[in-house]
Amino acid sequence: MASSVIHSTLPSTTTALVLPGDRPADVVAFEAAMVDFFVDAAELLGVPKSVAAIYGIVFASPVPLSFADIESRLDISKGSVSQGLRMLREVGAVKEVSAASDKAELFEPDVEMRKLIERFIEQRLQRQLESGKGKLKVLAQGAAAYAPAEQKVLQQRLKKLSRWHDRTRALLPIAKTFLKLGAGS
């Protein structure tokens, strides 16, 4: 992994994800940049490209978009749009604003970053930290299987692991509150 991160600041994968359609070129450029931004960020968090792209295109539009809008502006299949939107809705990243009346649902970004982050942290980190806690306990007992001298080495290592573990756990709430600061909306 580390080995593939050598290259410096490359053109950053020209996202051929946004379709020109008939809109003004500069609008399309804006959308493309936005999609790019989110696709990049998502990569970091292990979120599928298509999902990030959908969020990006919705985020880039000053007005709510319909399913059809999204489908027409992105070069991804209807199925992906459907699944992606579902995921984003579940997670609270987009919300539907019921259109005029009979027309289709419209989507706009639910700009509560805070929630997104929190949810992410909770799901991934906290879960892992919990299960880690249990495993550490088991390990501490398992060390008994070794001869005294070796046991000492292992116990020391385990202690270190525990400390790190605890610090991380302690960091979480701090991060949460910190990211919440000045959360305008």
Next chain:
Amino acid sequence: MASSVIHSTLPSTTTALVLPGDRPADVVAFEAAMVDFFVDAAELLGVPKSVAAIYGIVFASPVPLSFADIESRLDISKGSVSQGLRMLREVGAVKEVSAASDKAELFEPDVEMRKLIERFIEQRLQRQLESGKGKLKVLAQGAAAYAPAEQKVLQQRLKKLSRWHDRTRALLPIAKTFLKLGAGS
């Protein structure tokens, strides 16, 4: 892993990664648990399983291990061991302690978690945050392509994005120092 614990969601992936060999059963169990622990954690960070397993087995041994030791205790190919060890060395996660004299190199964990974490943070987050900064600037300009009313909406969103971005950047050093606390060795 006879852990039929409470949690409904986690199958806990019985790591069939550690080979019994001829060592005592409880030692093997200990190693398996350790490998498991690291494989789990690694998953979170997007590190390949085999690499995590190697680190785990080295970490679980009170004495340094040779290439052959590692290969014989884990059910992964020689090629993977070689590559994995290289990565771990590069990253400073293991270090070689020259054996007696003519014999093969031995590996032991370089238990500087701090360094590992720092390196990780630097490579992934900081990089992304940097490139994000640039993109945000471009986006702010791109918003000019829209009509005044729409522009306002977009600018507001962009501002929010920026704020989040900044807060995250500000959080990094905090996290670093925090994780450093009490780093005994």
Next chain:
DNA sequence: TGTTCGGTTCAAAATGAATTGAACAGGGGG
């Protein structure tokens, strides 16, 4: 009832990363 519109589902295909394994050093011995 038949037809179209908006969207969902899911098996199959594509993608991309990790893993394998066989070919290949190099370096001591003998």
Next chain:
DNA sequence: CCCCCTGTTCAATTCATTTTGAACCGAACA
């Protein structure tokens, strides 16, 4: 000089995940 003995390399394979696309569903409407 030849032959192990260790470890590395890298193209080919496997594996997991994402994406596709066609079948499908239900609701509105004629």
